[in-house]
Amino acid sequence: MSTKSSFDPYDSFKKYSEIWEKQINDFLFLLSNNNEFVKMSKVETDTHARYLEAFKKNQEAVAGVLNLPTKNDLANVTSLTIQTEEKIDSLEEKIWDIQDSLKSQSKEIESVIDVSKEIIKLTKQLKTELGKTKKELADSKNLKGELQEIRFELNKLNNLKEDLEILKSQFKNDHPIEPVLTGAGSNK
Amino acid sequence: MAVDTKDFIPPLELDYEQEMKRWKHLFQVLNEPEPKIGHTPRTEVWRKNKSVLWHYPATQKKYQIPLFFVYSLFNKPYILDFAPKVSVIEGLTNRGYDVYLLDWGTPGYEDKNIGMDTYIEKYLRTAVRRAIRHSGADEMTIVGYCLGGTIASIYASIAEEPIKNLIVATVPIDFTEFAGPDKWMEGFRNGDINVDRLIDVYGNVPSTYVEAMFRAVSAPIYFSHYTTLLNRAHDARYVEKWRRMNKWTTDQVPFAGEAFRQLANDLFKENKLIKQELMIGNKPVDLKNIKSNLLVISSSNDNLVPESQSLPIMDLVSSEDKTYKLVEAGHVSLALTGLFALVVDEWASTRSNPLKLL
Numbered sequence: 001m002s003t004k005s006s007f008d009p010y011d012s013f014k015k016y017s018e019i020w021e022k023q024i025n026d027f028l029f030l031l032s033n034n035n036e037f038v039k040m041s042k043v044e045t046d047t048h049a050r051y052l053e054a055f056k057k058n059q060e061a062v063a064g065v066l067n068l069p070t071k072n073d074l075a076n077v078t079s080l081t082i083q084t085e086e087k088i089d090s091l092e093e094k095i096w097d098i099q100d101s102l103k104s105q106s107k108e109i110e111s112v113i114d115v116s117k118e119i120i121k122l123t124k125q126l127k128t129e130l131g132k133t134k135k136e137l138a139d140s141k142n143l144k145g146e147l148q149e150i151r152f153e154l155n156k157l158n159n160l161k162e163d164l165e166i167l168k169s170q171f172k173n174d175h176p177i178e179p180v181l182t183g184a185g186s187n188k
Numbered sequence: 189m190a191v192d193t194k195d196f197i198p199p200l201e202l203d204y205e206q207e208m209k210r211w212k213h214l215f216q217v218l219n220e221p222e223p224k225i226g227h228t229p230r231t232e233v234w235r236k237n238k239s240v241l242w243h244y245p246a247t248q249k250k251y252q253i254p255l256f257f258v259y260s261l262f263n264k265p266y267i268l269d270f271a272p273k274v275s276v277i278e279g280l281t282n283r284g285y286d287v288y289l290l291d292w293g294t295p296g297y298e299d300k301n302i303g304m305d306t307y308i309e310k311y312l313r314t315a316v317r318r319a320i321r322h323s324g325a326d327e328m329t330i331v332g333y334c335l336g337g338t339i340a341s342i343y344a345s346i347a348e349e350p351i352k353n354l355i356v357a358t359v360p361i362d363f364t365e366f367a368g369p370d371k372w373m374e375g376f377r378n379g380d381i382n383v384d385r386l387i388d389v390y391g392n393v394p395s396t397y398v399e400a401m402f403r404a405v406s407a408p409i410y411f412s413h414y415t416t417l418l419n420r421a422h423d424a425r426y427v428e429k430w431r432r433m434n435k436w437t438t439d440q441v442p443f444a445g446e447a448f449r450q451l452a453n454d455l456f457k458e459n460k461l462i463k464q465e466l467m468i469g470n471k472p473v474d475l476k477n478i479k480s481n482l483l484v485i486s487s488s489n490d491n492l493v494p495e496s497q498s499l500p501i502m503d504l505v506s507s508e509d510k511t512y513k514l515v516e517a518g519h520v521s522l523a524l525t526g527l528f529a530l531v532v533d534e535w536a537s538t539r540s541n542p543l544k545l546l
Binding site for chain 2: 007010011013014017018021024025028029032033034035037038039041042045046048049052053056071074075078079082085086089093096
């Protein structure tokens, strides 16, 4: 049995490509990581910028003569759109504020309504209580009258008792009890 | 004596079925339309100029505080919603977060005067306010990735909006160190390299220049990804991922001229953010004003934004709750693999007011 592994050309290619890539990048790093390269790149970017500036300036001039809109003109128009968007946003936020204040106000109104409902409920309760009290007062008045009647009756009874007492004492006075001898009537 | 080549050259054994797949996939890469991007369902909340605020609703909402993503101005943000199952945004919506993403859009010539202050004060701030309003939440978690992290940090230090948490990943804060050749940085700082004049004539930095700039800093000559594709072209899943990645890396956006001027001069050249000299509008930017809970994520294999560029933010903020996390990933692979969603969830889950689910 063979101990050798099979050859995968893709795997090897990948490994070599990574090594090559790293070597090239390391070389470029060494090449570019110095002051001279930096200064050279500055010259190149300045030249590039000058060339573009001149090109743009000419483009604007030609567009001006031919009355053609340029990117700058479009940018100016777009800035107006963005301003409008910002205004709409701020208006929307103001509407939020109004909505919030309306919500808080309606909450306050709801709480006032709740309090009013409580007051109405309480008033009704008080009214019922008052009716009951009135009824009880009328009952107590009746009771008082009845009590007075009873008192009057009692007074009358007391008077009757007194009369009876008087009559009793008068009767006693009119018919004194005479002493009777024992056996006095047997001789007749 | 004749030498048998079999003794030192391993036998070439090709699997012909695999070869057919390899070449079929390679021709598909050349001929098929570009892969579809943006998978997670989303709705547009707000639009201004070319910028759009997107809302990705949570599959089942578990947290009260939404996540608001701010991506870099150099690239398109669909790297955060790269492909199903590995998408950062999908990962977070599936974990119960409402996600908002501010897509800066592709600036045109008319946007050449948009500076960092305009982006922060008129775009980002408004978008955050809209997201707060839309979500009904009281607070927000801002998540910044790459240069988006720098923008998010600058915004957080001048924000009037309630920001509970700030998460920044692979974020350049301290520009003392530079990932590219040191003589370039030296030339840049002493004025030998000056972008002002080029910006004046171009208006914006063209997307090809943006791409060339990144290539120059990392690897000016770059072809190994093609040989890697050739090597693994028999694997349909790898080919699909390669196509997406290739689309994203070559899909650069132009950089608004004024913003690039500020970035180059104020941050790269003069490092004003660290020196507390940066101004946004009429407001001085001081990272000490950041009191939100802070998570800083760095990638250990990041050759574009080294750890030393992110780490200083830890000492510059006033946040009491601050975490630094170094993850095993690269500058892009952190988002590409979906790992970012896991790291964010792990930290944010306890800081995003979990909802009591019935």
